[in-house]
Amino acid sequence: MRISDSLFFITAKYSLKCRIMQNICIKDGFSLKWVFRYPELYKEVRSMLQIVDFSSELERRIEKLEEECIEITGRLEQCYRSFFESYGMKIIIELVRTRDGKNVSKPSVFSDNYQSFIEIALEDENEEYFPNAYIPIWKCKKELFYPVGYLTKWDTKVIEKKIKLILHDMLRERMEDLQNIKC
Numbered sequence: 001m002r003i004s005d006s007l008f009f010i011t012a013k014y015s016l017k018c019r020i021m022q023n024i025c026i027k028d029g030f031s032l033k034w035v036f037r038y039p040e041l042y043k044e045v046r047s048m049l050q051i052v053d054f055s056s057e058l059e060r061r062i063e064k065l066e067e068e069c070i071e072i073t074g075r076l077e078q079c080y081r082s083f084f085e086s087y088g089m090k091i092i093i094e095l096v097r098t099r100d101g102k103n104v105s106k107p108s109v110f111s112d113n114y115q116s117f118i119e120i121a122l123e124d125e126n127e128e129y130f131p132n133a134y135i136p137i138w139k140c141k142k143e144l145f146y147p148v149g150y151l152t153k154w155d156t157k158v159i160e161k162k163i164k165l166i167l168h169d170m171l172r173e174r175m176e177d178l179q180n181i182k183c
Contacts, residue, residue, distance in 0.1 A: 048136060048150035054110050058149075062109045062138050066116050068156045069095045069137060072163065073118055080167050087174045090123040093163065095137070110147065115139040118159070120166055133166045135159060 051058065077093040084091040097104050097116045108114055118135040137159075139150045154162070 047153050048139070049153055051149040051151055052146065054147065054149065059109055062116075062151065063107055065152075065156070066095055066097070066107060066137060069116075069118055069159060072156060072160050076160070076163055076167065080171075083171055084122065084174075088125055089174070091167070091170075092119070092121045092123060092129075093167075094119055096134075109138060110140055110149070112140065112142050112147065118163065120163065120170075122170070132170055135162055 073093040073095055077091060080091055080093075095116060096119050097107055097114070099108065099111055099114045101113075104114075107116070109116075116137045116139075118137065119131060120133045120135075121129055121131045123129050135152075136150070137152050140147060142148070152159070
């Protein structure tokens with residue numbers, strides 16, 4: 001086998017992989033450029049189940065999941081509050097429900113453009129708000145005149161672990177920032 005033959009084989013293999021990835025991206029509605037630039041966000045989107053069959057059982061399941069997420073976020077915010085206050089920051093962990101980009105208090109999970117997600121943010125002493133991460137829970141939108149929903153594949157234990165990992169990373173960053181200060 002000559003070098004040019006092996007180079008062609010590698011190029012063809014890479015090209016096939018790109019075409020497969022591009023077909024997956026097109027099917028999911030993403031550009032290939034976007035996926036290669038933000039692979040972690042693409043993984044986050046791929047962690048959602050697509051649902052087209054809406055039922056009252058699904059509505060109860062989503063509402064129950066949202067309520068459990070509220071309990072988890074409240075408990076974790078209480079637990080980690082003192083750690084972040086020692087760095088002069090206030091931690092905010094909450095379940096956010098929006099419809100058309102505006103916060104809503106009562107869940108209407110099958111409404112068009114409704115979504116719920118867990119937002120993890122920091123607020124400094126000047127009350128500047130710094131969103132750090134979000135974990136999608138449910139999203140409902142119309143695609144081709146039909147409602148489509150996207151529900152997280154994770155259960156509450158996995159969601160809690162993800163929040164803790166994010167919080168630990170945030171704390172580690174704060175500690176590194178303090179260590180890098182030279183007086």
